[in-house]
Amino acid sequence: xxxxxxxxxxxxxxxxxLIYCEVRLEGADHMSKKKxxxxxxFISIMFIFGLICYKSVEKKSMSTNTTxxxxxxxxxxxxxxxxxxxxxxxxxDTEYIIxxxxxxxxxxxxxxxxxxxxxxxxxxxxxNKWTKGLDKVDDKVIxxxxxxxxxxxxxxWKLSSKPEFYKKKGERVYLVVYDQEGIxxxxxxxxxxxxKNQ
Numbered sequence: 326x327x328x329x330x331x332x333x334x335x336x337x338x339x340x341x342x343l344i345y346c347e348v349r350l351e352g353a354d355h356m357s358k359k360k361x362x363x364x365x366x367f368i369s370i371m372f373i374f375g376l377i378c379y380k381s382v383e384k385k386s387m388s389t390n391t392t393x394x395x396x397x398x399x400x401x402x403x404x405x406x407x408x409x410x411x412x413x414x415x416x417x418d419t420e421y422i423i424x425x426x427x428x429x430x431x432x433x434x435x436x437x438x439x440x441x442x443x444x445x446x447x448x449x450x451x452x453n454k455w456t457k458g459l460d461k462v463d464d465k466v467i468x469x470x471x472x473x474x475x476x477x478x479x480x481x482w483k484l485s486s487k488p489e490f491y492k493k494k495g496e497r498v499y500l501v502v503y504d505q506e507g508i509x510x511x512x513x514x515x516x517x518x519x520x521k522n523q
Contacts, residue, residue: 387427387437393420394476409441410513414451417507420444420476440514444477449507459491459500466492467499472510484508 387408396402399418406419421443428435447455467490486505492498501510 386430387425389423389425391421391423392476393422406443409439410443410511413454413457414447416445416447418446418481420482422475436515438515440516441512442472442475443511443513444472444475444482445509445511447507447509449504452502452504452507452509455509455511456491456500456502459493459498462490462492464488464490466490467501469501469510471499471512472501475510482508 389409391405393402393406396405402419402421403416406416406421406423409423409425421441423439423441423443425439425441426437428437469488484503484506486503488510489502489504491500491502497512497514497516499512503509
């Protein structure tokens, strides 16, 4: 003889057990989906961050604080200078101090800053190419002491003729020309406190 009450109880237990299992499985599925979403988001963020970092270092920074005495030959000195200064003719020899802060790299980019004090030997016939577009000024505008730390205190850079002074309008570009020696002193700067009398 079948006890229907017992049968109903067993069926109810089986049903409750099935519902419990389904709830557990559904909860497990929900947790798995959540973990997958978090993992995907994390990987995406790391990928984007890595891409930004790669783009930041893709091109080598131009930042430097270099004196020409670092190089042994005139060829090496001229080669390094060409990275930072526009040439209007061939340069036979040069001495300089170049300070350049490359602010175009990294997550926060901005305009770069520089201060370049350069002495150059050029062919006398090409001097006019360097002064083109500059205004002739008097010696009160330019201070020769700006080049005091440039290593030109030797016979190779002996200066005896009277110099001429030039400035580019609206910019901190200064030129001192020793025509007889074929020597040009040039300063290009973005620093607001140089020169102090401008």
